[in-house]
Amino acid sequence: MTLEFPPGFVWGVATSAYQIEGAVDEDGRGPSIWDTLSHTPGAVRRGENGDIAVDHYHRVEEDLDLIATLGVGAYRFSLAWPRIQPDGRGAVNERGLDFYRRLVDGLLERGITPVATLYHWDLPQALENAGGWPARDTAHRFAEYASKVGDALGDRIGYWITINEPWCAAFLGYSLGQHAPGRAEPSAAVAAAHHLLLGHGEAVDALRATAPEATLMLALNFEPTGPATNSDADRDAARRADGLYNRLFMDAVLGGAYPEDVLEDLTVVSDLAHIRDGDLDVISRPVDALGVNYYTTTLVRAGDAPAEAAPTQWPGSAHVVAHEPEQATTAMGWRIDPDGLERLLRRISSAYPRTPLYVTENGAAFDDEVGPDGIVDDVDRIAYLEGHLRAVRRALDHRVDVHGYFVWTLMDNFEWASGYDMRFGLIRVNGPSRERVPKRSFGWYRDMLRANALVG
Ligand code: FCB
Numbered sequence: 001m002t003l004e005f006p007p008g009f010v011w012g013v014a015t016s017a018y019q020i021e022g023a024v025d026e027d028g029r030g031p032s033i034w035d036t037l038s039h040t041p042g043a044v045r046r047g048e049n050g051d052i053a054v055d056h057y058h059r060v061e062e063d064l065d066l067i068a069t070l071g072v073g074a075y076r077f078s079l080a081w082p083r084i085q086p087d088g089r090g091a092v093n094e095r096g097l098d099f100y101r102r103l104v105d106g107l108l109e110r111g112i113t114p115v116a117t118l119y120h121w122d123l124p125q126a127l128e129n130a131g132g133w134p135a136r137d138t139a140h141r142f143a144e145y146a147s148k149v150g151d152a153l154g155d156r157i158g159y160w161i162t163i164n165e166p167w168c169a170a171f172l173g174y175s176l177g178q179h180a181p182g183r184a185e186p187s188a189a190v191a192a193a194h195h196l197l198l199g200h201g202e203a204v205d206a207l208r209a210t211a212p213e214a215t216l217m218l219a220l221n222f223e224p225t226g227p228a229t230n231s232d233a234d235r236d237a238a239r240r241a242d243g244l245y246n247r248l249f250m251d252a253v254l255g256g257a258y259p260e261d262v263l264e265d266l267t268v269v270s271d272l273a274h275i276r277d278g279d280l281d282v283i284s285r286p287v288d289a290l291g292v293n294y295y296t297t298t299l300v301r302a303g304d305a306p307a308e309a310a311p312t313q314w315p316g317s318a319h320v321v322a323h324e325p326e327q328a329t330t331a332m333g334w335r336i337d338p339d340g341l342e343r344l345l346r347r348i349s350s351a352y353p354r355t356p357l358y359v360t361e362n363g364a365a366f367d368d369e370v371g372p373d374g375i376v377d378d379v380d381r382i383a384y385l386e387g388h389l390r391a392v393r394r395a396l397d398h399r400v401d402v403h404g405y406f407v408w409t410l411m412d413n414f415e416w417a418s419g420y421d422m423r424f425g426l427i428r429v430n431g432p433s434r435e436r437v438p439k440r441s442f443g444w445y446r447d448m449l450r451a452n453a454l455v456g
Pocket of ligand 1: 164408
């Protein structure tokens with residue numbers, strides 16, 4: 001049976017600056033927190049880093065041609081703040097902006113809509129030295145950066161994503177210590193989450209002033225959670241995890257208030273003194289759409305160590321992920337749950353029916369094997385994508401207002417703390433030559449989006 005998508009549905013593919021660009025010392029770029037963390041022994045698998053990454057900075061023309069061959073209508077990428085403001089403040093570095101002018105013009109020439117993310121985790125190190133996201137001033141610096149970028153590129157970019165995945169930036173970065181800047185300070189993480197959202201709201205104001213016609217959104221990573229058993233303790237653990245992953249961010253941005261139960265949970269690690277009167281009005285400035293990043297769902301059970309007992313492991317200590325040996329997972333160990341995407345889209349849409357949605361990331365890492373012909377026959381990735389697209393189609397059937405879908409990711413790249421081991425790309429990037437070889441999934445996605453339908 002053929003499952004058609006609505007006319008005009010946006011098909012895209014996504015990347016981020018630090019994961020692909022390399023050229024970390026070129027054309028006046030300053031250091032970011034990911035340069036620092038990736039050069040810290042033990043922080044990244046095999047001690048890998050993004051110094052060269054997949055060399056996109058130097059191969060941008062080749063990559064633009066590949067994106068055009070893929071046939072997507074939109075390309076989601078991020079701008080590296082430290083290329084544009086090497087110290088995170090003050091005058092712009094025109095050479096840094098020039099790279100993005102070339103990229104954006106190259107997309108437009110090929111008829112591809114640019115979707116620009118302003119922050120995909122590469123905070124200028126100078127701002128981290130001044131306190132990082134736990135410091136309120138970082139939100140104001142982000143708004144200044146947004147305003148300058150809007151001035152420079154607002155004439156040619158019609159779609160903006162302010163912040164990518166504030167949960168990860170705040171909690172993986174400042175509490176669990178797995179991502180940059182690698183701090184393990186739960187109360188700082190709670191303040192970071194708030195200031196990331198405040199920065200988002202201030203950036204919306206800045207972009208509205210410089211690019212009034214643009215579509216503005218932010219991208220949240222949702223991880224639907226359920227209890228491993230029906231016990232009260234597990235159900236409460238699931239409520240807490242859902243609150244922290246999902247509701248804290250969505251309700252603040254779209255509903256203008258933090259959920260009361262989550263605020264109460266947070267008092268275990270934070271006095272919440274960083275939240276000031278009027279902040280939620282800024283955080284909830286109207287957006288034109290919401291970006292939904294979805295990979296997996298989790299089942300949780302109550303942790304052995306409540307946050308009071310182990311604050312430095314929080315929030316991981318407050319609940320633990322339940323293991324389900326029979327469940328299929330990706331190479332990341334993430335359970336494959338396409339139905340979770342349908343449920344999530346329907347949930348967001350019933351809570352906030354007026355907000356159009358884009359799936360701004362979805363995809364999977366597998367242990368790709370290169371066949372004798374040099375091609376990766378990644379049937380598991382195709383099955384993953386197809387399953388999730390069927391889920392999007394079912395959500396559309398339930399009148400969820402989904403406007404587009406972006407595969408994570410165009411090509412294998414630096415997968416943060418996992419280094420280059422985790423391959424999410426539609427294109428394989430080979431070893432030191434960094435030769436690009438489209439995988440079977442590349443052709444599958446190209447044919448699917450050309451038909452605007454899943455066939456078969
Ligand atoms: C998301 C990130 C993206 C990539 C995928 C696998 O959380 O936004 O950069 O790492 O996960």
